[in-house]
Amino acid sequence: MLESTFINGYAFWLLFGLALLASEFFFPGLIAAFFGIGALAVGLLTLLGVVETSAVQVILFAAFSLVALFGLRRHFKRWLQGSEEDLASADQDDAGFIGARVEVLTDFSDGFGDVLxxxxxxxxxxxxxxxxxxxxxxVDHRGIVLKVTRQQS
Known part of the structure; x- marks a missing residue:
């Protein structure tokens, strides 16, 4: 009797949901988290007394999980992983240096000097x-060395 109450009870769903959310830290892929959201939702509905039978709990778990997975995964994935697709095709001037105006601090000797x-x-x-x-x-940069050219007045 105790075992069947635990499986049908809110504690099981809440602990299962938390375990699924925690597993996302160890096995990232942004899938287990949505099943964890589904389990937490069923646990809360069971705690509030809205759902009582285990068949309805399993159906709601599947429904909540799939809606969360297909409805929210794209948004969370973009948020967590960023939207940069390919660094090779991206603008390599990610720091915004190219075209910037600089002041020459020291005379250039053998093609090298300091700028501000x-x-x-x-x-x-x-x-x-x-x-x-x-x-x-x-006009360009290689790591922390800027390539500059005389500014035309």
Whole structure:
């Protein structure tokens, strides 16, 4: 009698739902969480006395889980994983450097010098002979080294 009450009771559904939600941390795929939502919903309805028989609980669990899975998975997946599709085809200027105006801090010697961008000192390279105090434009970057060219007045 106790075993049948536990399986039909709200405690089973609530614990099952929490276990499914916790399993998502160990086996990510964003599927178990929606079945956990379904189990929690059935557990709450059973706790409130809306659902009593185990057949109705199983049917509601399946219905809630499938509606949550197909209705919400796309939105949660985009939110949790981001919307970037392919970094190779994406804009590589993710920092917004290209086209930025910089101030030359030191004379460029052998094509290398320092520039000021957004209040920070950056290493830079240029084929132009740039002097301290001039302004230049960023045309490319390799990691933390900016490639700059003389700004046309």
């Amino acid at each position: 961008l957004n209040g920070a000192k950056w290493d830079a390279e240029s084929s132009d002979a740039l002097r301290a105090g001039e302004h230049a434009r960023v």
